[in-house]
Structure formats: structure tokens, C-alpha cells
Amino acid sequence: xxxxxxxxKFSYNDSPLLNGIDLTVPKGEILAIVGPNGSGKTxxxxxxxxxxxxxxxxxxxxxxxxxxxxMTELARYLAxxxxxxxxxxxxxxxxxxxxxxxxxxxRFARETSVDKQWITEAMELTNVAPxxxxxxxxxxxxxxxxxxxxxxLAQNPRVLLLDEPTTYLDINHQLQIMEIICQQAAAGLTxxxxxxxxxxxxxxxxxxxxxxxxxxxxxxxPADVLTEVNINQAFQVDVAVGKNPVTNxxxxxxxxxxxxxxxxxxxxxxxCGGGSGAGVLHALVDRFSLSxxxxxxxxxxxxxxxxxxxxxxxxxxxxxxxxxxxEANLVTMRSSDGVVICETPFGPGNLLNLRAALELxxxxxxxVLNPEVIEERDYTGGQxxxxxxxxxxxxxxxxxxxxxxxxxxxxxxxNTDCSVNRRSQSSQERALxxxxx
Amino acid sequence: MKxxxxxxxxxxxxxxxxxxxxxxxxxxAIGPVHIPILDTLSYLVGRGVxxxxxxxxxxxxxxxxxxxxxxxxxxxxxxxxxxxxTMQGLFRNxxxxxxxxxxxxxxxxxxxxxILFNLRGALFLPLGAFIGGLMATGIVYRLAQExxxxxxxxxxxxxxxxxxxxxxxxxxFTIFLCSGSEKITxxxxxxxxxxxxxxxxxxxxxxxxxxxxxxxxxxxxRDLNALSMGEEGAFHLGIKPETSKRIMLGxxxxxxxxxxxxxxxxxxxxxxxxxxxxxxxxxxxxxxxxTTAIAGAIFLIWADLLARTVASPAEIxxxxxxxxLGAPFFLYLLKMKGARM
Numbered sequence: 124x125x126x127x128x129x130x131x132k133f134s135y136n137d138s139p140l141l142n143g144i145d146l147t148v149p150k151g152e153i154l155a156i157v158g159p160n161g162s163g164k165t166x167x168x169x170x171x172x173x174x175x176x177x178x179x180x181x182x183x184x185x186x187x188x189x190x191x192x193x194m195t196e197l198a199r200y201l202a203x204x205x206x207x208x209x210x211x212x213x214x215x216x217x218x219x220x221x222x223x224x225x226x227x228x229x230r231f232a233r234e235t236s237v238d239k240q241w242i243t244e245a246m247e248l249t250n251v252a253p254x255x256x257x258x259x260x261x262x263x264x265x266x267x268x269x270x271x272x273x274x275x276l277a278q279n280p281r282v283l284l285l286d287e288p289t290t291y292l293d294i295n296h297q298l299q300i301m302e303i304i305c306q307q308a309a310a311g312l313t314x315x316x317x318x319x320x321x322x323x324x325x326x327x328x329x330x331x332x333x334x335x336x337x338x339x340x341x342x343x344x345p346a347d348v349l350t351e352v353n354i355n356q357a358f359q360v361d362v363a364v365g366k367n368p369v370t371n372x373x374x375x376x377x378x379x380x381x382x383x384x385x386x387x388x389x390x391x392x393x394x395c396g397g398g399s400g401a402g403v404l405h406a407l408v409d410r411f412s413l414s415x416x417x418x419x420x421x422x423x424x425x426x427x428x429x430x431x432x433x434x435x436x437x438x439x440x441x442x443x444x445x446x447x448x449x450e451a452n453l454v455t456m457r458s459s460d461g462v463v464i465c466e467t468p469f470g471p472g473n474l475l476n477l478r479a480a481l482e483l484x485x486x487x488x489x490x491v492l493n494p495e496v497i498e499e500r501d502y503t504g505g506q507x508x509x510x511x512x513x514x515x516x517x518x519x520x521x522x523x524x525x526x527x528x529x530x531x532x533x534x535x536x537x538n539t540d541c542s543v544n545r546r547s548q549s550s551q552e553r554a555l556x557x558x559x560x
Numbered sequence: 561m562k563x564x565x566x567x568x569x570x571x572x573x574x575x576x577x578x579x580x581x582x583x584x585x586x587x588x589a590i591g592p593v594h595i596p597i598l599d600t601l602s603y604l605v606g607r608g609v610x611x612x613x614x615x616x617x618x619x620x621x622x623x624x625x626x627x628x629x630x631x632x633x634x635x636x637x638x639x640x641x642x643x644x645x646t647m648q649g650l651f652r653n654x655x656x657x658x659x660x661x662x663x664x665x666x667x668x669x670x671x672x673x674x675i676l677f678n679l680r681g682a683l684f685l686p687l688g689a690f691i692g693g694l695m696a697t698g699i700v701y702r703l704a705q706e707x708x709x710x711x712x713x714x715x716x717x718x719x720x721x722x723x724x725x726x727x728x729x730x731x732x733f734t735i736f737l738c739s740g741s742e743k744i745t746x747x748x749x750x751x752x753x754x755x756x757x758x759x760x761x762x763x764x765x766x767x768x769x770x771x772x773x774x775x776x777x778x779x780x781x782r783d784l785n786a787l788s789m790g791e792e793g794a795f796h797l798g799i800k801p802e803t804s805k806r807i808m809l810g811x812x813x814x815x816x817x818x819x820x821x822x823x824x825x826x827x828x829x830x831x832x833x834x835x836x837x838x839x840x841x842x843x844x845x846x847x848x849x850x851t852t853a854i855a856g857a858i859f860l861i862w863a864d865l866l867a868r869t870v871a872s873p874a875e876i877x878x879x880x881x882x883x884x885l886g887a888p889f890f891l892y893l894l895k896m897k898g899a900r901m
Contacts, residue, residue, distance in 0.1 A: 174795060194798045194800055195798045203793075203796045209790075210789070211649075211653065211654075212649075212652070212654070212838065214785075215842065218844055225782060226798035
């Protein structure tokens, strides 16, 4: 069944909550409505479910206007899962699920075998059958929400509305609920859900609509709608949109507000890779303008650096560092106020990063994290160890751990007036926009 | 932990129905005047006329005093318990009772005014109480109605308390005006509740009311189940919450007012019996309401039997007995089950 709204307007106490909403959800689609608190998500759902009547515009299920349906018809076509429900008495799980059959049964009719079958199936689909005889009030939030979902499935609706069904659930239960909804949508159920979690929306919805001040700011495929610009406009937060390597759907990261602080103490170049740089980057990003190199885009340090807005010198994955990258790295290092060598495993591929450091004129501005344990991460048959020792003996500063590193760097650069301290705005912008495109 | 239902729904029904028979018999057979059980049975099937054609005293006691009284107990117990169960379901609160809408106070006011103004006649007292009860409910309902014509259960409860207090004040004032005369005893006894005024005329009025009212409430029991999902939840299950609520409140108020009109304000039946039945067969109102009705009848008949025999020939108001039995049991339930009721 298709949901259509045309120019829905609704206001509460004279303040408009919905200001002309046009949307269509075709059969079998999951449309997620996101938006900040108070943007009108719940009001929109209540207008569509018939709890509230729009002041202007109509809601259609297929081609029928909502008011033309009888109460029973409406309940047979449309079911609703709310955010949270408090049940007054000790109903058993099965009794609650059985309520879903009410619209299919007369006032005095008893449960038929068809009813029983729907109830059993709904309980099995949602995996609540094992505690069918337990009281609803003994269950955890996640179990309860599955029971309510089972009730709506027993209702056998064509359209399912969900109002933040996963808000109070842990991640495991969130996924369980969303998976069940996806299965049902695949079988033809039309799903419209208001949801807070942008990443769940991106992962499970076919389309996403952003509701902002009673209007649809954008509607379309998650990747087209959940952009930095749209999210910033709706939620007033800076985010970085990336791609989830596991699910291949986009995902949204908030960017710490401190990133936008303009004054950095100095520019630091970080030699890292294989995850060794993440901690260092996070520890330094609030006080320094950072660059990283040479890393490959497959490296987790690359992704961290990117989100933190660091300048990157890159090389293709699994390729040894080319002369071009080596030179670029050297240029970046030379323009930095200091260089940090992380506890990176060194192999033939990235050994050149150490050689580049050795080319620097002022070795005293090189900081080496825990140089005494270099042998353990030396995969070059001793060459990396030799280079590190050479660096330290020619003046590089060995530091013991990230905290000490930060302390020493801050105290050193706080007192010096570094020539080019301005953090490059362009690198930051690039990082915010780069992935997911 | 699996939820334990000690007995199946069917067996609860059967047990209750079977218990009704000895309860009725005991109610009729036992009393301050000793009447052999065999005589009682023969009177009940209509053979109570002595050889000279005039009815025996024992026959009159059975047919004009005990039988109407037991039947009144049956109807009143039934009405109060099923109304209580309905109110608890509607308010989604196990502490609600049939009197939550101020019916008891309203009825007391009505009855006390009738006594104050010396209105004689068999049906004046019940009529006054009935009108008072319904008036209180009407005011409470009106007060709780919002601009949107919806009623919030919380406002209903609060309005019930406030209106109840107002009517109690009127009753107290009436009692104050009655002081010094014999009327004061009448008023006080009326407010304590009892089945002592039972007669066939009462039964003719009350029987159809209780029968019809109970049938309507049982017919709406599935709405009550849906309403436990909240009013919006019920709406999504195809129930019109406002309509269902209005009908059930109206019928429950009617039942309660009628019961109170003939028997005074008997407490605890409408609070305790739905509770006990909910513990035994669970909260599904389709089974809860009918079993509650039967159990309420049985409970009130036995309570009345105690009321008129423990201090015989004197008679204790039955409200005292129900409270004596009900209150400790209620406390026990609260202790055992806590908030989980």
C-alpha cells in the first residue's frame, strides 16, 4: 500500500508544526524521517496514522483518503509502533500480541485458528515466542519493543509507522528490530519511521527525509540526503560523512567542535601507519595543525587523519613509497615545526618515511615515541632499528608515551613564535567533504 | 520465570458457578431464626403453605426476608465488582474502585437529603441516592472534559476526589442538621451500607439494570484490553477510545449508582474482587469481568451472612465486614506483589 500526503499542514496552539508536507512512500519502501527534536516528526506520523487530522491537505492510503476509511479498515491497513508504551497490567506477551488480531475479529468472536496462526508467526518472526507466557512488565526494553512489533505484525498491516522504535534500545536490539522491519518491507510492507539515529536511517532506509521546521528539507536516497550541508542546516552540527566499510552504507560522524579552533601552536608532521597514529593524532589535534605521511588510503590512520582534518601525503595501497610521495612528504616535513615518529611497524614499504626524517636538518625537532622497543616492530631485518638509533643519536627526542609527547610539544611550542602557525582551512574543508562521494 | 496461572480460565468459571449454588443456599438457610435445611429447600420450590392455607412464619422469613436479601447481595456484589474491574481497566490503575468518580459521596448526599426532608415511600431513598450518585459522576465527567471533547483519566481521578470531597461536606452538613433526631441514625446506617432493606420491589428494578449493564461491560471488555495499550494504541487497533470510554464509564456509573441506591455504600467489594480475580486468571478483561461479577456476588453474600450472624440477633453493617475481610487482604496483596499488580 502506498502512503501519500499532499500539502499537510498542522499547527498546535497556533504555532505551525507541519508546513506543507508532500511525500509518497511506495509499497515495500522504508522511508526514514530524521530531524531535530521538535521538528515535527511525531506530529507528521500522527497525522498519517489518523490520531491527528491535518488542517490543510490529506493523507491517502493508496488512493483512499484517510477519513473515508472506517476505524476497523484503518486498523487493518495501518499499524503503529510507538517509542515506548507503559502497560497497566500483567498481560502476558501472547495476550499483547493477540491484541493485534482485534481489528480482524468481531466484538464477540473468539480467536480463530487463523488468528492463532498469525499470533504464533508474529511471535516467531520477532523471536518473542520463548517468553510468550511471561508478563510484559518483566521484560527488558528491547524485548518489550519486539513484543509490540509482534503485535503490529499479527495485525497484518499494509503500512507500518514507527515512532523512534529504537531510541531506548542497545545496539544489538536496535539491529534486531531494524532487521525484522527490513524483512517485512521486502515482503511488501510499506514502512515510514521517525528515527533519531542517522546511521541506522542510512543503513536501513531506502530513502531518507529530513524534516526541519515543519518542512521537508530534503528527501531521497540516504547518500544524497544525509550530506554535511543538509545535516548542518537541520541539526546545527558539523559532521563528516564517510562510508561504512562493512555495510557499504554511508555513516555520519560528528566532528568535535574544537577542530574549528583557529589558533594552533604549530605545525606537526606525523609519521605513522597501521593504526599507530590514531592516539597521537587525537592527542595533538586540539593544539596543533597536523599533517600525516606517507600513508595509504586503506590505512586506518589515513581515515583518522582525514576526519581530524590533517593534511595527507598518500601512496597507493600495497605499493612501496614512490619518489613522488617521498619528495612530497619531505616538503611537508620541512615546512612543519616538528615531526613525530609513532610506534609504527616498519617494513620495506614504509622504511622511506624514516629515511626522509633522517634528511631533515634540525633533528632536535623530531620526536620518537618509545624508540627502545623498535626491534619488536622492525620488519626490515634491522634497517629500521638502525635508522631510529641514528635519529636518536643525532639529536631526535625520545619520548615515553603519548601523554609525555603532548606535554613536551605543548611546552616547547607555547613559548616559541612559530612563523607559519595558521592552520590551513582548506585541508579541513577537504577532509569534511572527501569521503562518501 | 514463567508466569504461573494456577488454574485454567475454564476451571475458574466452573468453580465459581458451582460455588454460587451453596452460597445462595447458605444465605437463605442460615440466619438468626433456625429453619431446618430441608424446610428451606421445600419453601424454595414453593411448598411453604401450611395446612390451613396461611403461609408459615418460616416460609415468610425465607421468601420475604432472606431470599430477597441474598438476591440483592448477588446483584449488588455483581454490580460493584464488575464496575470496579471496569474502572481499574479504564484508569489502568489497580487502585481504582467503582467509587472513583465520586458516586459514593454523591449517593450519600442524595440519601441523606431524602432522610432529612422526611420523604417517605419505598423508592424515595434509593431514588435520591441514585440521582446523587449520577449527579456526582456527571459533574466529574464534565470537569474532566477538555476543549477537544476528550477526557483525561488523570483529570477524572482528580475531579473525582474534589467533587467527592464537596459532596461529603454536604452530607456532613446534613448529618449536622439531623443531629438530635432519630434521622441521624438512619443517615449513618445508610452510609455504612447493608442489604437489610432488601425487598422484591428493589429486585424488580435492580435485576434488569445489573443484567443489561453487565452484558454491555462484558461486550466492551475487548476495548478495555485494547485500552491497556494506551488510548492511541487502542485507536490503532480499531477501537474508538473516547466512545468506548464514555460508554463504559457511563454503564459502570449506572451500575454502581443503582447498587448504592439499594444497598448504601458498601466498600472494598469493587476494589478487592477484581484484584483477586486478576491474580487468579490474569488481566484479560474478557475473562476478568465475568468472573469478577460472579466472585463479587459470592463474596458479598457470605459477607452479609457473617454480618447478620456473628452478633445475632444484632446485625453489623455489611460494609464493616467487607472492610474487615478486604482491607487486610488488600494489604497482604500489596506486600506480596508490590507495584506489580
